[in-house]
Amino acid sequence: MPQFDVDLFVIGAGSGGVRAARIAAQYGAKVKVAEEYRVGGTCVVRGCVPKKLLVYASRYADEFEDAAGFGWQAGTPTFDWNTLIARKDSEIARLENVYRTNLAKAGAELIEGRAVVEGPHTVVLPTTGERITARVILIATGGRPGDQPHFAGREHAVSSNEMFHLERRPARATIIGGGYIAVEFAGILAGLGTQTTLVYRGPHLLRGFDDDLREGVEKAYRDKGIEVILNRTVERADKHGDILHITLSDGSAHETDLLMSAAGRVPYTQGLGLAASGVALGAKDAVIVDEFSRTNVPSIYAIGDVTDRVNLTPMAIREGQAFADSVFGERPTRVDHTLIPTAVFSTPELGTVGLTEADARRAYPDLQVYRAEFRPLKATLSGRAERVLMKLLVDGATDKVVGAHMLGESAGEQVQLLGVLLAMGATKADFDRTLAVHPTAAEEWVTMRTPVA
Numbered sequence: 001m002p003q004f005d006v007d008l009f010v011i012g013a014g015s016g017g018v019r020a021a022r023i024a025a026q027y028g029a030k031v032k033v034a035e036e037y038r039v040g041g042t043c044v045v046r047g048c049v050p051k052k053l054l055v056y057a058s059r060y061a062d063e064f065e066d067a068a069g070f071g072w073q074a075g076t077p078t079f080d081w082n083t084l085i086a087r088k089d090s091e092i093a094r095l096e097n098v099y100r101t102n103l104a105k106a107g108a109e110l111i112e113g114r115a116v117v118e119g120p121h122t123v124v125l126p127t128t129g130e131r132i133t134a135r136v137i138l139i140a141t142g143g144r145p146g147d148q149p150h151f152a153g154r155e156h157a158v159s160s161n162e163m164f165h166l167e168r169r170p171a172r173a174t175i176i177g178g179g180y181i182a183v184e185f186a187g188i189l190a191g192l193g194t195q196t197t198l199v200y201r202g203p204h205l206l207r208g209f210d211d212d213l214r215e216g217v218e219k220a221y222r223d224k225g226i227e228v229i230l231n232r233t234v235e236r237a238d239k240h241g242d243i244l245h246i247t248l249s250d251g252s253a254h255e256t257d258l259l260m261s262a263a264g265r266v267p268y269t270q271g272l273g274l275a276a277s278g279v280a281l282g283a284k285d286a287v288i289v290d291e292f293s294r295t296n297v298p299s300i301y302a303i304g305d306v307t308d309r310v311n312l313t314p315m316a317i318r319e320g321q322a323f324a325d326s327v328f329g330e331r332p333t334r335v336d337h338t339l340i341p342t343a344v345f346s347t348p349e350l351g352t353v354g355l356t357e358a359d360a361r362r363a364y365p366d367l368q369v370y371r372a373e374f375r376p377l378k379a380t381l382s383g384r385a386e387r388v389l390m391k392l393l394v395d396g397a398t399d400k401v402v403g404a405h406m407l408g409e410s411a412g413e414q415v416q417l418l419g420v421l422l423a424m425g426a427t428k429a430d431f432d433r434t435l436a437v438h439p440t441a442a443e444e445w446v447t448m449r450t451p452v453a
């Protein structure tokens, strides 16, 4: 057996890499992890977690407004961006430390710096020139904002990375894109008082989600005063002093103080030495892997966003765990990439699991669609024009629930539990025999009796 410095060398200490490193170390492997930026990766440092904190902040505007309907009188609330960012930063620093501690506790050694692959069993640390040999190398470098779309003045656009450290909240903002990040940041900025414009190239936001939810979120955003511009792209951005003049593909123009581009992320494989080491890359330079996250080079594996499979943190963690179990725990484990519950933290929130109605219609000729749309109880006194939308899709032939979709408060929380039901193969009869919890919004899941289609 050849001798290596370590059993496992992980490049990238994000959610997936840290999980893989910890579990492999717990199986007794000697592990080193290299991270060039901050421990915790995109999700902890400049993604899911800080984003959700900003989402919470943005929702207070509605709460203050609603309180009056319940008899509360408070002075005019004011919002301080710097306080929010400072408090968010200290929470992220705390979490980063938790990640560091967990790695150390598991016995994995952290190298703070970049690592580059030099061959099937070798990585090099460019800053020191040190070479480390490893029986197995794991690429877990995640993704980064893509550089599309190209237009004159593209350099004036920031990505989600910068959004977490803006010096001040912009009075006006224009956001490019119609995916998770664009929609979530539009909700955040609008909630915090920014006059927000969303420019998306397609006919409806959030391609791939159920059409009712897509149209529902657009309507809710417009009701909140967000300008949702569809079927258009940004043609150019011209900077005059601090102001940006944005010209769209239909020739229309508007001014803004901040331009954000959220037109997708790409695998972060740049400069990693993968191609030179013989690792096959696919579209967007994603690392191509098999069902065990193994590349075409048998000693090199890859997990998470760098593989561009399902770009969600819980999936990267799943893949990291499965990798460690398979390679170091003698328990070959494949990851199931189907039936994925997911949420978009727009306001109102969107939660979804299983097939969209359009996909379910193609798959199940006897599809039954159950739908509930209502004004939540809380909105009756607050006067807010808020609606909740819930949909259950049932295969009439087997009675199995094949999709569940929600737009409204706590949709993310609810869809987590719906995900369990769908994973168990729940039928509509299972929903029907469950007693309602009254009064809740969630009770609608068990009280929908008549299909609408």
Ligand code: NDP
Pocket (backbone or CB within 6 Å): 148, 149, 150, 176, 177, 178, 179, 180, 181, 182, 184, 200, 201, 202, 206, 207, 233, 262, 263, 264, 265, 310, 311, 312, 342, 343, 344, 345
């Ligand atoms: P998405 O892939 O979700 O959305 C990208 C958006 O940009 C789409 O609307 C796409 O349009 C549009 N777009 C792509 N290329 C161009 C172009 N050249 N010109 C104009 N528009 C363009 O990416 P995000 O950046 O929003 O998020 C990246 C990933 O991060 C997501 O896929 C998701 O997996 C993950 N994420 C998950 C979150 C969550 O779970 N809550 C939150 C944030 C991110 P089209 O639809 O027409 O292709």
